[in-house]
Amino acid sequence: MSYLKYILLGIVFGIMFTKAEIISWFRIYEMFRFESFHMYGVIGSAVALSALSTWVIKKLNVKDIGGNPIVFSPKAMSVPRYLYGGIIFGLGWALTGACPGPLYTLIGNGAYMAIVIIISAIIGTYFYGLLRDKLPH
Amino acid sequence: MIELIKEPWPWYVAGPIIAAVYTLLALFGKSFGISATLRAACSMAGAGKKIPFFNFDWRSQIWNMMFVLGSIIGGFIAANYMMNDEPMQLSESTVVALQELHLESYKTGIYPTEILNWESLFTLKGFIMMVVGGLLIGFGTRWAGGCTSGHAISGLANLQLPSLIAVIGFFIGGLIMTFLLIPIIFNL
Numbered sequence: 001m002s003y004l005k006y007i008l009l010g011i012v013f014g015i016m017f018t019k020a021e022i023i024s025w026f027r028i029y030e031m032f033r034f035e036s037f038h039m040y041g042v043i044g045s046a047v048a049l050s051a052l053s054t055w056v057i058k059k060l061n062v063k064d065i066g067g068n069p070i071v072f073s074p075k076a077m078s079v080p081r082y083l084y085g086g087i088i089f090g091l092g093w094a095l096t097g098a099c100p101g102p103l104y105t106l107i108g109n110g111a112y113m114a115i116v117i118i119i120s121a122i123i124g125t126y127f128y129g130l131l132r133d134k135l136p137h
Numbered sequence: 138m139i140e141l142i143k144e145p146w147p148w149y150v151a152g153p154i155i156a157a158v159y160t161l162l163a164l165f166g167k168s169f170g171i172s173a174t175l176r177a178a179c180s181m182a183g184a185g186k187k188i189p190f191f192n193f194d195w196r197s198q199i200w201n202m203m204f205v206l207g208s209i210i211g212g213f214i215a216a217n218y219m220m221n222d223e224p225m226q227l228s229e230s231t232v233v234a235l236q237e238l239h240l241e242s243y244k245t246g247i248y249p250t251e252i253l254n255w256e257s258l259f260t261l262k263g264f265i266m267m268v269v270g271g272l273l274i275g276f277g278t279r280w281a282g283g284c285t286s287g288h289a290i291s292g293l294a295n296l297q298l299p300s301l302i303a304v305i306g307f308f309i310g311g312l313i314m315t316f317l318l319i320p321i322i323f324n325l
Contacts, residue, residue: 086306
């Protein structure tokens with residue numbers, strides 16, 4: 001039952017992803033062509049409000065529901081891994097019109113081919129694991 | 138009210154919902170990052186036996202798998218009970234560009250059914266979009282250590298410079314694909 005809250009949060013997320021057309025290939029294409037404010041508004045307002053809640057949680061030392069401190073772990077500094085990895089991810093995001101979250105929600109929308117993309121993404125993740133020691137980080 | 142729900146939701150509804158989900162997950166002691174489910178899938182399939190990167194307890198990601206399961210259900214609910222029949226309101230210049238790519242399905246749905254179908258998977262264009270596209274997503278997101286949720290939302294919200302570099306990378310890749318490669322791939 002402890003997992004129910006995650007399923008419920010996911011349902012809200014999936015509904016929002018669909019209703020705000022974030023799962024739409026066309027919206028992502030429009031975003032990368034800078035022809036609409038929509039996606040920038042979504043991401044921008046999400047980041048601004050998340051930054052605010054992060055700041056409040058840190059400031060007030062808010063504990064999680066288990067009573068443990070909430071840790072926002074800093075990411076190790078590097079340029080190549082984030083830049084090269086980011087570019088490769090960006091190529092895939094624009095091509096498929098979906099990042100991992102929307103890929104799952106697309107299935108619920110009847111776009112069953114998203115399953116092929118997800119399986120390919122799992123294989124891509126496996127390839128990364130295979131080549132990890134040879135890549136700059 | 139029902140009519141309002143059936144309209145497309147504007148950015149100022151979607152953005153705050155994402156932030157609320159991010160914050161609730163933090164309060165549950167979890168960090169928002171959906172591509173971690175892809176790594177967990179590798180681990181679940183036994184990839185940890187040969188590759189140490191996948192040798193971790195994937196059970197620690199069950200909550201995340203439940204979250205994405207919920208997002209599939211949410212997609213189903215929205216698609217079946219919360220949509221009107223109006224076509225998407227895309228910008229005029231985007232519509233012109235879509236027509237140059239021979240895409241018409243924006244008039245009837247939210248994803249390009251011309252390419253996302255089984256027959257198309259066995260064409261060069263469809264194979265590149267679905268299989269190569271998926272491989273790029275999986276490889277890139279793990280190399281960069283996160284996708285849109287982990288870097289663009291969680292990372293930027295925590296003012297992480299690495300996440301900003303990753304997001305700049307996302308856009309470099311996205312712009313190369315959109316302006317240089319999509320016109321070639323979609324005309325194959």
